[in-house]
Amino acid sequence: MSELVSYELDGQVALIGLNRPDKRNAINDAVIDALRAAVLRAHDEASVAVLFGHGNNFCAGLDLAEALARATGLIKPPSKRRRHNWHEVFDLIARGPIPFVAALHGAVVGGGLELATAAHLRVGDESAFFGLPEGQRGIFVGGGGTVRIQRVVGTTVMMDMMLTGRLLDANEGLQQHLVRYVTPPGQALAKARELAGRVAQNTPETNWMIINVLPRVQDLSHDDGLFLEQLNSNRQRPPEAEARLREFVDGKSRPLQAPKTGGAA
Numbered sequence: 001m002s003e004l005v006s007y008e009l010d011g012q013v014a015l016i017g018l019n020r021p022d023k024r025n026a027i028n029d030a031v032i033d034a035l036r037a038a039v040l041r042a043h044d045e046a047s048v049a050v051l052f053g054h055g056n057n058f059c060a061g062l063d064l065a066e067a068l069a070r071a072t073g074l075i076k077p078p079s080k081r082r083r084h085n086w087h088e089v090f091d092l093i094a095r096g097p098i099p100f101v102a103a104l105h106g107a108v109v110g111g112g113l114e115l116a117t118a119a120h121l122r123v124g125d126e127s128a129f130f131g132l133p134e135g136q137r138g139i140f141v142g143g144g145g146t147v148r149i150q151r152v153v154g155t156t157v158m159m160d161m162m163l164t165g166r167l168l169d170a171n172e173g174l175q176q177h178l179v180r181y182v183t184p185p186g187q188a189l190a191k192a193r194e195l196a197g198r199v200a201q202n203t204p205e206t207n208w209m210i211i212n213v214l215p216r217v218q219d220l221s222h223d224d225g226l227f228l229e230q231l232n233s234n235r236q237r238p239p240e241a242e243a244r245l246r247e248f249v250d251g252k253s254r255p256l257q258a259p260k261t262g263g264a265a
């Protein structure tokens with residue numbers, strides 16, 4: 001596995017780390033290739049994956065030096081039109097077979113925020129800040145942000161973030177659903193691993209439906225959404241589901257625990 005992206009398997013959980021801290025984990029084509037390889041490996045051997053950044057930041061977004069080289073013709077454009085490599089890899093994360101949990105700290109900006117929103121659960125520590133500085137750089141989001149970030153924060157907030165370049169701190173990120181959990185500094189990865197362990201206890205089939213059916217239903221009309229829900233919830237139940245249902249009926253399942261604080265933190 002490339003040095004640009006670290007990979008480790010801890011039980012059922014794959015740990016995937018952006019590993020270019022000297023450039024604040026900015027994403028160039030080589031990082032995308034390494035990320036694709038890590039994500040595909042996690043699809044094969046893990047039940048859940050955790051995405052994080054080495055160093056003091058999650059990710060500073062698009063590699064602006066590479067973008068400049070491309071803009072000035074130093075990097076030749078591809079001879080054929082192909083799917084955008086960020087779209088392809090971020091969709092492998094968002095619509096693949098296993099859930100992803102992102103652990104965020106420091107800069108989560110531009111393409112870094114686009115990557116973070118491809119994950120299904122996001123945890124930030126108090127150092128995390130979120131921004132879309134594309135306006136300042138004379139470019140536009142290109143890693144799926146118009147679709148994913150806009151759905152998470154809504155048009156009003158995304159317009160503000162893009163037009164003004166204003167940075168959101170961890171608490172504002174929490175309010176805007178960019179993260180669901182905020183931890184003290186340095187603890188986002190531990191919390192993400194804890195959550196991933198919990199998610200790994202679900203059946204793979206249910207996890208697949210949660211991450212693949214929910215976002216598609218969001219794109220459908222009321223009627224088509226209910227239809228797709230029925231197609232999925234009325235499927236033949238796998239033996240694992242039957243065993244879990246029986247466990248509950250026989251009074252052997254772990255009881256649900258009411259939250260202590262009522263919050264998600």
Ligand code: 1HE
Pocket residue numbers: 022023024026027057059060061062063064065066086107109110111112132133134137139140141142143
């Ligand atoms: C980079 C990049 C980068 C840092 N591309 N090299 N993204 C941005 O507009 C964010 C640009 N980065 C920053 O604003 C700051 O670097 C940070 C706030 C993230 C971190 O600040 P700091 O003080 O810790 O680091 P630094 O001194 O600014 O940068 C350290 C090195 O990383 C330096 O390189 P060096 O060789 O001079 O040491 C920087 O040049 C390098 N570096 N960020 C390339 N982004 C598909 S469309 C997506 C569109 C976008 O993502 S737009 C947002 C781009």
